[in-house]
Amino acid sequence: MTITVAILVTDAAKDAVVAAVNALTPEYTIGFARKVCPIDPAPTWETPATHWYTNGESVPESVVATWQTALPEMEGVVYWLAYNSSNSLEWAYTNMASEGLMFVPDPPL
Amino acid sequence: MNLGLSLSLTSAALRQGGGVDYVTQYLSPNGEDYAEFVLTDLSKLFQDAAGTTPVSATGQVIGRANVKAVGSHNAQQSSSTFKPQFQATGAKFDGADDNLVTDWFAQAGENCIIAQIDVPVTIASTQLLAGANDATPNRYYLGVDPSGILGAGVGTQGNGIIKGGADLRGQSVVVCLSVSGSVVKLFSGETEVYSAAQSGALTTSIAARIGALGGAGGASQYWGGSIKHIAFGKKAITLEQFKQIRNQWLAAA
Numbered sequence: 343m344t345i346t347v348a349i350l351v352t353d354a355a356k357d358a359v360v361a362a363v364n365a366l367t368p369e370y371t372i373g374f375a376r377k378v379c380p381i382d383p384a385p386t387w388e389t390p391a392t393h394w395y396t397n398g399e400s401v402p403e404s405v406v407a408t409w410q411t412a413l414p415e416m417e418g419v420v421y422w423l424a425y426n427s428s429n430s431l432e433w434a435y436t437n438m439a440s441e442g443l444m445f446v447p448d449p450p451l
Numbered sequence: 452m453n454l455g456l457s458l459s460l461t462s463a464a465l466r467q468g469g470g471v472d473y474v475t476q477y478l479s480p481n482g483e484d485y486a487e488f489v490l491t492d493l494s495k496l497f498q499d500a501a502g503t504t505p506v507s508a509t510g511q512v513i514g515r516a517n518v519k520a521v522g523s524h525n526a527q528q529s530s531s532t533f534k535p536q537f538q539a540t541g542a543k544f545d546g547a548d549d550n551l552v553t554d555w556f557a558q559a560g561e562n563c564i565i566a567q568i569d570v571p572v573t574i575a576s577t578q579l580l581a582g583a584n585d586a587t588p589n590r591y592y593l594g595v596d597p598s599g600i601l602g603a604g605v606g607t608q609g610n611g612i613i614k615g616g617a618d619l620r621g622q623s624v625v626v627c628l629s630v631s632g633s634v635v636k637l638f639s640g641e642t643e644v645y646s647a648a649q650s651g652a653l654t655t656s657i658a659a660r661i662g663a664l665g666g667a668g669g670a671s672q673y674w675g676g677s678i679k680h681i682a683f684g685k686k687a688i689t690l691e692q693f694k695q696i697r698n699q700w701l702a703a704a
Contacts, residue, residue: 344510349532373530375548375669397547398532400510431546431675432573448671451577451590451609451664 345406346427348397348437350378355418356394366412370405372396377446378438387449395438395445397430473696475520478563478684486524486555487682488516488661490541491704495519498534500527506537513542516551516661526551526661535662538677540569540623542662546578546675550663553683557583557591557653560632561687564593564659565625567700569677572621574599577610579672581681583665585654592664593628594672595619601644603628605635606651613637615644625680625697631687638693659683679704 349372351359356374364371377391401409406423413421422437424430438444478485489495490513496506497515502525506513512534518524528534528551535542535549544550566580574597582592582604590604599620602610605628616639619626627638630649637645661681663670680700688696 370531371529372532373548375533395547396532397545399536399543399545400512401531434547435575448576448664449666451584451592451604451611451672 344400344426345403346397346399346424346430346433347401347406347409348395348422348424348430348434349374349413350393350395350420350437350441350443352393352418353391355416359416359419362416363409363412367405367408370398370402372398378443379446381439381442381444385444385447387447389446391446393441393443395434397434399427399430473692473699474565474682474684477688477692477696478682478686483685484522485682485684485686486522486553487519487680488526489519489680490516490537491539491679492519493537496537500529509538511537513537513551516542524554526553528552535678540677541567541679543677544662544674546571546673548670548673550670550673551661552665553659553661555659555683556655556657557659558655558685559652561685562591562630562653563628563682563684563686563688565627565682565684565688565693565696566593566678567623567625567680567697567704569623569679570595570599570619570621571675574620574675577602577672578674578676579664580674580676580678581659581661581683583654583657583659585657586667587654589652589654591653591659592672593626594664594674601626601637601639603635603637603645605630605649605653608635608650613645613647615639616642625693625700627688627693629687629689629693634687636687636690638690641694641697643690 579594
């Protein structure tokens with residue numbers, strides 16, 4: 343069994359959450375690279391990020407247990423768990439939509 | 452009986468490419484720099500970026516990949532949630548934020564990227580299996596658009612121009628971008644799917660990423676499929692050379 347964990351954090355809380363989580367579980371660190379914004383019919387890559395999203399596939403059970411205790415205590419954090427997830431990107435779209443959010447588009451190629 | 456033995460030996464020799472490693476032969480005929488990553492080879496994969504904890508089982512993260520041949524090139528990722536996952540099909544990238552940062556830079560003139568990949572079934576926006584752009588942008592990337600069409604960025608031209616071939620969604624394929632300095636080619640399967648004059652220069656200042664586009668501000672255009680094997684070279688290769696490399700990689704799979 344693998345456990346996938348997705349974490350959504352507000353822009354204001356991002357740096358503090360990264361520092362706190364990485365101090366708790368240095369053996370499994372997190373980062374946020376994907377900008378998230380409210381659902382918008384015409385977003386651009388310059389749309390400001392209100393939130394940030396990441397997910398880790400096959401997160402160790404001990405790490406998940408620590409996070410389940412700590413994350414609910416942190417302000418500005420929403421997280422989801424999935425077991426044996428095979429398509430975490432589709433799952434990400436669903437997770438964010440449930441919060442009224444979407445990825446900010448990538449810069450033009 | 453003799454005939455059977457002869458056929459058997461011939462078949463084995465063909466599978467092994469007659470002992471010739473075609474990547475080395477065509478990307479480094481005189482010792483030129485190249486970087487070949489076999490993302491199914493556990494002896495070259497580590498869970499941490501420092502390369503101290505080997506990958507030993509399916510489902511573990513890949514934090515570092517070392518090159519196949521003797522050399523120091525590597526691809527790393529230090530943040531656990533950005534690390535791809537080891538699977539029998541190679542490195543599985545999540546399409547959200549997974550990527551490996553290489554120490555590979557394109558050069559002015561000849562360059563190539565060759566990759567054996569599993570393409571996602573659905574692609575919401577263009578996903579890149581490798582490459583880099585600088586701020587200009589001087590483009591250097593290879594990927595697949597939402598219609599499953601292979602595309603590349605080279606110099607001033609993006610994958611809206613440099614593209615070709617059939618819908619690759621859901622397929623296992625070997626693909627290639629070959630740049631001579633004056634001509635850009637794309638190969639897919641056993642076919643040349645694009646060939647035209649090059650416009651502009653590739654970035655030589657931003658390191659290529661695997662599983663995303665490297666940029667001055669970080670990564671983007673994340674890959675949501677698997678990458679089994681990928682090689683970066685400073686040579687333009689022909690379709691025939693690509694096919695020999697492809698067949699050797701497929702035979703080893």
